[in-house]
Amino acid sequence: MTDVKPSCLEGIDANGTDSESAVERTGAKPAEMVRFTATPEKNGATVESENASQLDQATLMATRPNGGWKAWLQVACGFSLMFNTYGLINTFGIYQNYYTEQFRFDPSRASLIGGLQSFLLFFANGAAGPLYDAGYTRLLVVTGTILIVFGTMMQSLCTEYWQFILAESLCIGFGGGLTSFLSPTVLSTYFTTLYPLAQGIAASGAGVGGIILPIVYRELEPKIGFPWTVRVIGFILLATLLLPVLFLQPRMIPGAGRKFIDKTAFTDWPFVVFLCGNFIYLLGAFTPFFYVEVYAVQNKIASADLGFYIISTMNAASAIGRILPNFVSSYIGPFNMLLLSSISTFVFAFAFEGAHNVASLIVVSAFYGGVTGLFFALQPVVVIGLCPDPKLIGTRVGIALGFISFAVLASNPIAGAIQSRGGFVGVWLWAGVTTAVGTGVMSVSRLMKTKSNFFMKV
Template structure:
């Protein structure tokens, strides 16, 4: 995205950052506010297109808990939970890291190329996954191919809406971002419903056809209104001496390590411990994602009144308590309640970091660069969180779930302490909006 002009900040301030999943968005092109449509058929078609991009990036990634449960059964291949989690971790890391690198490509006007290549890789990856029989084939197809494709198409989903909306930008982004939760509901339900009837191969092919159909919409309707005057820089060297920014980035990285213990292993836990039926263990994932629809929007609305830093620290504490609560989750009711609560409050980690990064960046022309740097680093937390949790799980003969939940809870608690430290850095301990 463009990293120039003060006008950019007028249309990409608080509203733009309100409901974004953790990703490396670029700054929107500079536009006079009067030239932005703020509605009309073309503008709302771009909201629909962005919805489908979210649906097929984080929506697909949010489905991995169902795949983790299936792969752990040994039906397709035999691997430890830690090794299996590398598939989803690689996929999530590539969404963030590829998005960081593809931002300048978008800024140079190559929207069409990003959409076409990214869509092809997602569909092709699913089709290759349907043919996979070995672990390494699944890593390449689902982890690398789908992950790269998702990273390429995610930047357009984030970057293009501010060129069509300013006063209604919050609504537009909120509607688009809900696609990630809807995808996280539909994909695992379809996968589970079909797996026993038509087998793994054709079930995954159906998911690929869903991706093909839904990705055709943004490829047909989305186009750049304004090409930025120059591409943003990949690095802002001043960030390396900005301690509040560095500590906040570290806090989010550690927080994501904790989050992915739940995202990857909650469904598997309910099945392995015979808490739920096989059917309900698969439905835990869409239940969690349904709750996240509200968790990705409501905290941002509240933060307009209270300040983002006043929410993210306490929110991380609540997430930590929920993960620790899994130590006592021995019934269907307790697991479902904790899944719903986690789905909601985990949205704080997804929705508020972009807002906080804006608050930590004095030069608004550098917001896009800082965002890309932060989420490129945060991706490392996603990369190691799942496998790290799997290693802990394996340390108890493949059943050390208590160690897994302690790891996730401690990681979230440490991140909350660092968030509170950054808040104190900004405003001390005074009760003010930060």
């Protein structure tokens, strides 16, 4: 299989040569070229270089360690960030039930709280990406941590709808948006061939958070009440976020005068087509996570308690799916692996229509959680692989996540409208069709990138 080696993933320097050529030019071994120290720049963001002025970012990318204690410490930081952003958002279903039962919020208004939170988690990446490229990593982590923890603590005091919008939707959503993209971007500066695996391990934090936090809520809320249960969750978030606050450290040289928008992205057609396919895919990919519990209970397939643990099963499978398949993604290519996961997504989305008993529903849910987990882990890896300039990684990832945020915002209301008219058959068909069409569009992007070579590793 022929390899495609984008500069951002394989360490090509500004002159189009690889790391060995960089060594020949300088007469130094990689360890001698870049002797990393912590040099504070711009609000605490670090530049790991002894002579940063003599190195460009491409040379740093060409000498990535692809392992070592510091690199794997960044993976732990990324795991924490995913746990406290996407993992936290995965808990909203239990909050929605409480809001409709205890505060008598209309279900559509209650779902808007979580919908806005998810939207901002993606949309705020568009503003945060250029700040990362400019060297403000520490500012992003600290500000995001404060907003997430503060918003959670304020959520415990809320009693009115507008208060939940401010605390949970705006505060937590925006705080998550400042930090959620940092895991794939920072890890791309440390890893080469192990990057998909490292990102998969970090991304599994979202699945683990989606398991642990709902169980904490379910066990504590009947005993100590809603306010103190939310505060306990807030303290868990604070404790786990201290890890990236203290140790997250990208290997990068901040760019001066970074433009807020990379205009070249809009004429990079493989990138544009890939984002369009992502958008369509995400219109339906989250739908089963929102509706499988309701489907199981309303159709008397499972009790309310078992329905809750079906969601936990999906999140557990999602965590596993983000890690195990990535052991082979470096051999067949992350883009190829992503397409395999998206094909499997629409197969299992259609399979929900045939799941009419507990056993079949659990099996389909687990497989669906696993393949979508793999997709979400590889999505930023592919975006970074399509980036032509390592200095624009944060901006490109921000553009991508900001764009698809509108698909996330529209997904749940569209599925709700379909469910009210066409029942759950319509919901599963919507999930299957959108993920299938999105897969087709992303396949076109891959063919554009490889010039129609079907056997190329990319």
